[in-house]
Amino acid sequence: MAATGTIGRVDVYAVRYHHVGPSFALSGGRRASEQDGTIVRVETGDGLVGWGEQCVFTPSFLPGFGPSTRAVLEPLARAVLGADPCRVEAVHARMEAAIRGYAYAKSALDIACWDLFGKATGRRVADLLGGARQEELQLYTGIGxxxxxxTRERCSDALAAGFRQVQVKVGTSSWRADVDRIEACVEALAGVDRIIVDANGYWSQADAVRVVAAIDHLDVYVEQPCASVAECARVRRSSRRPFVLDEVLTGAREIVEAHASDALDAVRLKLANVGGITPTRRARDVAVALGLPLTVEDSGGGDIVSTAATHVACSTEPKFLLGGYLPSEMVAERIAVGAPRAEQGVARLPAGPGLGIEIDESALGEPLFRVE
Ligand SMILES: [Mg+2]
Structure with a gap:
């Protein structure tokens, strides 16, 4: 029996998400129509329950693989049994001490602890992060x-749905085809606030240099053009466009190093890529200190992860916030009531304590395993 206020039990669930639209294609022929998600339910000795989630958009994208998430969660859950979930830094340190790496699995448990911290204190996660700086978040949507x-049709769908920011995936058969695609989107999306072209690290340095030269007159952001920071930095030297990095940014140190390499103008943080709310807060604050605008999001997942990212984003100083993203908009399954949704391209921060959402446990089925 766990002491009052400490973690006494962790249940781990697997969920399968299905995309609402057609399958979504990234650079290099990577394609996803389903996602493998993992949900954790963390209960304290006095019966308080917190929820966390991690989801693999596709294993060919960022590090993460559903079965490995769940395998690693078993020893991670053991490592945090008996800990006070409100001491989020101490809980995260326990996970770091138990297993090196596997940031994505740690992210699920970390989110659940922040949910518990909020429920134990009657405060929203955004308020525990220093206070919500905005109640609404302007979202971007992605076009595969x-x-x-x-693509033109999806651009007009995005405009009709009220989105003012659109991310366009590139990295097709040739750099020339990518330039055609970017030009078509800029034309179709005339008047939006921000267009971001995301190669997901696919271009060679030489191809990226050719693309940025060809689109230098267009008002677009370039996201993760090449796989490494060094390549992105060399490409950025030949471009007047702002560069966003995300996949290489796994924490505060990586932001400092990328900034020192002159590789970026803006930051996109993904909870699972960094390891949860606790290290993402640190990375977010470093980005702000360096004067870098940012988003906080996750690459895939449902209501829990989308809500968690919205809390961190909404607690960010408005002038440094580039916008937000709800991966839950891409999937059919709803597992919570009260989670933010895209309404005219805007998400609202939930009002209740913790994450502020109510999980529908019947949608989850039986847990795969329990640690207690
Ligand atoms: Mg990206």
């Missing part, structure tokens, strides 16, 4: 790779 005609 498809034919030019389909």
């Amino acid at each position: 790779i498809s034919s030019l005609d389909e």
Whole structure:
């Protein structure tokens, strides 16, 4: 029996998400129509329950693989039994001491602890992070790779849905085809606040240099053009466009190093890539200290992870916030009541304590395993 206020039990669930639209294509022929998600339910000795989630958009994208998330959660859950979930830094340190790496699995447990911290104190996660600086978040939506005609159609769908920021995936058969795609989107999205072209690290340095030269007159952001910081820095030297990095940014130190390499103008933080709310807060604050605007999001997942990212984003100083993203908008399954949704391209921060959402446990089925 766990002491009052300490972690006494962790249940781990697997969920399968299905995309609402057609399968979503990234650079290099990577494609996803389903996602493998993992949800954790953390209960304290006095019966308070917190929820966390991690989801793999596709294992060919960022580090993470559903079965490995769940395997690593078993020893991680053991490592945090008996800990006070409100001492989020101490809980995260326990996970770091138990197993090196596997930031994505740690992210799920870390989110659940912040949910518990909020429920134990009657405060929202955004308020525990220093206070919500905005109650609403302007979202961007992503447009996967498809034919030019389909792409134009999806651009007008995004405008009709009220989005003012659009991310366009690139990294097709050739750099020339990517330039055509970018030009078509800029034309179709005339008047939006921000267009971001994301190669997901696919271009060679030489191809990226050719692309940025060809689009230098267009008002777009370039996201993760090449796989490494060094390549992105060399490409950025030949471009007047602002660069966003995300996949290489796994923490505060990586932001400092990328900034020192002159590789970026803006930061996109993904909870699972950094290891949860606790290290993402640190990375976010470092980005702000360096004067870098940012988003906080996750690459895949449902209501829990989307809500968690919204709390961190909404607690960010408004002038440094580039916007937000809800991966839950891409999937059909709803597992919580009260989670933020995209309404005219805007998400609202939930009002209740913790994450402020109510999990529908019947949607989860039986846990795969329990640690207590
Ligand atoms: Mg990206």
